[in-house]
Amino acid sequence: MKPFDYSRPAEASAAVAAVAGDPGAAYIGGGTNLVDRMKLGVTEPTTLVDVRNLLSDRIEELPDGRIRVGGAVPNSDLAAHPEVRRRFPVLSQALLAGASGQLRNVATTGGNLLQRTRCVYFQNRAMPCNKREPGTGCSAVEGYGRYNAVLGASEHCVATHPSDMAVAMTALGARAHVLGPAGERTVDLPGLHRLPGAEPERDTVLEHGDLITAVDLPHLPLALRSTYRKVRNRASYAFALVSVAAALDVVDGTVVDARVAFGGLAHAPWRAHRAEEALRGGPATEEAFREAGRVELADADTGPDNAFKVPMAVNTLALVLRGLTDEEAR
Amino acid sequence: MEATITLYVDGGRHDLTVDTRTTLLDALRDRLGVTSPKKGCDHGQCGACTVLLEGRRVVSCLALAVAHDGARVTTAAGLAEEGRLHPVARAFVDHDGFQCGYCTPGQVCSAVGMLEEVAADWPSHVTEGLDAPVRLSDEEIRERMSGNLCRCGAYVNIVAAIREAAR
Ligand SMILES: Cc1cc2nc3c(=O)[nH]c(=O)nc-3n(C[C@H](O)[C@H](O)[C@H](O)COP(=O)(O)OP(=O)(O)OC[C@H]3O[C@@H](n4cnc5c(N)ncnc54)[C@H](O)[C@@H]3O)c2cc1C
Ligand code: SF4
Ligand code: FES
Ligand code: FES
Numbered sequence: 189m190k191p192f193d194y195s196r197p198a199e200a201s202a203a204v205a206a207v208a209g210d211p212g213a214a215y216i217g218g219g220t221n222l223v224d225r226m227k228l229g230v231t232e233p234t235t236l237v238d239v240r241n242l243l244s245d246r247i248e249e250l251p252d253g254r255i256r257v258g259g260a261v262p263n264s265d266l267a268a269h270p271e272v273r274r275r276f277p278v279l280s281q282a283l284l285a286g287a288s289g290q291l292r293n294v295a296t297t298g299g300n301l302l303q304r305t306r307c308v309y310f311q312n313r314a315m316p317c318n319k320r321e322p323g324t325g326c327s328a329v330e331g332y333g334r335y336n337a338v339l340g341a342s343e344h345c346v347a348t349h350p351s352d353m354a355v356a357m358t359a360l361g362a363r364a365h366v367l368g369p370a371g372e373r374t375v376d377l378p379g380l381h382r383l384p385g386a387e388p389e390r391d392t393v394l395e396h397g398d399l400i401t402a403v404d405l406p407h408l409p410l411a412l413r414s415t416y417r418k419v420r421n422r423a424s425y426a427f428a429l430v431s432v433a434a435a436l437d438v439v440d441g442t443v444v445d446a447r448v449a450f451g452g453l454a455h456a457p458w459r460a461h462r463a464e465e466a467l468r469g470g471p472a473t474e475e476a477f478r479e480a481g482r483v484e485l486a487d488a489d490t491g492p493d494n495a496f497k498v499p500m501a502v503n504t505l506a507l508v509l510r511g512l513t514d515e516e517a518r
Numbered sequence: 519m520e521a522t523i524t525l526y527v528d529g530g531r532h533d534l535t536v537d538t539r540t541t542l543l544d545a546l547r548d549r550l551g552v553t554s555p556k557k558g559c560d561h562g563q564c565g566a567c568t569v570l571l572e573g574r575r576v577v578s579c580l581a582l583a584v585a586h587d588g589a590r591v592t593t594a595a596g597l598a599e600e601g602r603l604h605p606v607a608r609a610f611v612d613h614d615g616f617q618c619g620y621c622t623p624g625q626v627c628s629a630v631g632m633l634e635e636v637a638a639d640w641p642s643h644v645t646e647g648l649d650a651p652v653r654l655s656d657e658e659i660r661e662r663m664s665g666n667l668c669r670c671g672a673y674v675n676i677v678a679a680i681r682e683a684a685r
Contacts, residue, residue: 193519194538194584216585223541223580224561236538238585264574268640273648284643288665289632291562293574294581424643424664 208397333493528596575631
């Protein structure tokens with residue numbers, strides 16, 4: 189690991205100034221992704237600015253029904269919070285499907301959103317990777333492809349986003365509060381994470397120095413009936429091959445409203461607008477659920493290693509929506 | 519780059535100067551001679567380095583020592599009181615919850631932290647319904663302990679040990 193300076197500013201503005209003014213600087217939250225990458229030599233910051241004690245670790249209910257999650261709230265605390273469990277089961281379940289108890293106790297909201305891909309070539313400095321070293325090529329296109337994206341990829345990068353939490357937040361339409369050198373702004377999910385295009389080195393729309401201070405969960409009664417389903421190589425403690433975050437409102441056998449996002453399919457958590465559109469106003473039947481999945485995956489681009497993801501995504505979506513329909517009927 | 523920090527480990531105070539790159543695990547083992555937490559993978563994947571940090575279970579290999587200046591750390595060795603094994607450690611012995619023992623200090627710390635989480639009614643991935651109280655079935659134990667790998671495969675006895683300690 190390369191030597192680095194470490195600081196723990198008391199004010200957010202000082203933290204932003206320290207990172208924005210220094211191309212070699214990085215924020216550190218829980219460190220569970222960053223320190224791992226630093227050990228691998230994949231990321232080599234010369235200055236770390238610790239924001240874990242600076243950002244809020246509180247979960248607050250706002251008067252208008254939103255819930256504000258501080259940037260430093262540990263994943264465990266967010267998953268266990270009574271109002272999050274009640275109003276956003278999809279989010280609790282997504283968090284609990286990720287990593288391990290030890291890691292969730294440390295991982296922060298901000299750090300989880302900005303964790304980087306687990307693409308094996310990105311993590312191996314000996315291999316070409318456009319995300320790690322722009323212009324060197326993408327080893328995954330012709331290489332090990334089981335985790336590769338099937339939607340929205342480019343010739344430059346076929347990596348997938350690893351976060352479970354972000355998939356749930358993308359389905360919910362969460363809003364990130366960002367403090368940058370020019371002041372505060374908000375960035376909505378979907379919209380925070382980007383597709384690779386010709387710049388796979390950029391995971392998100394954020395600029396160097398932008399600090400995620402909090403995330404708002406919207407007032408969304410639809411989410412009362414929501415769930416997260418993750419399919420992986422083993423039953424626990426593995427990244428998603430495919431995951432589905434969904435919320436559904438069915439009245440008299442008709443879908444009134446739906447929210448769907450997929451994990452494991454793309455460079456960003458994938459909000460399934462087309463599937464939602466197909467579901468709305470239609471019958472809450474197995475066939476309609478499958479059709480919505482097929483519509484969303486119509487443009488999927490697959491190779492021999494990851495073609496399984498298309499039927500897996502369609503089947504998992506149908507399973508999840510059927511479960512939510514049965515729950516509604518009870 | 520160096521920094522001077524204080525760590526409270528298993529009840530004792532330690533002031534030390536560390537390179538900023540030092541993980542909490544390396545500070546404990548190499549600087550303070552506290553060898554109860556083990557280094558398995560050094561990448562957060564195996565749980566051998568699990569300690570209780572301010573009472574919560576964490577992997578110490580991905581924590582930077584400088585980021586935890588002033589923290590209270592409890593290792594498996596520090597769980598013993600007046601020379602008597604902690605009930606969870608005792609249960610591991612009684613149920614042969616190990617073979618080589620390398621993963622054991624991490625398993626024990628993880629189990630102690632996990633039982634606190636259950637007592638606080640935190641759900642897990644396998645908990646049926648997020649509003650129901652948690653009942654610690656074997657399935658729950660397995661899921662909640664999935665961050666601790668055992669290369670000897672002593673899992674069946676580890677589950678039995680934790681089941682008993684939870685009673
Ligand atoms: C073995 C293992 C298994 C895992 N399994 C899963 C899994 O199944 N599902 C899953 O979703 N995740 C998984 N993870 C990843 C884990 O969820 C992330 O490591 C964690 O959420 C990152 O949070 P952190 O606070 O530790 O981030 P850090 O490591 O501190 O930071 C991550 C990145 O975000 C930046 N950053 C941190 N905070 C901020 C902020 N407030 N504003 C702006 N930038 C910031 C940092 O500079 C860094 O680039 C796993 C990790 C490990 C090690
Ligand atoms: S898929 Fe993306 S991250 Fe993986 S090797 Fe290709 S460019 Fe790098
Ligand atoms: S050594 Fe820390 S998790 Fe393996
Ligand atoms: S007892 Fe040998 S690794 Fe677990």
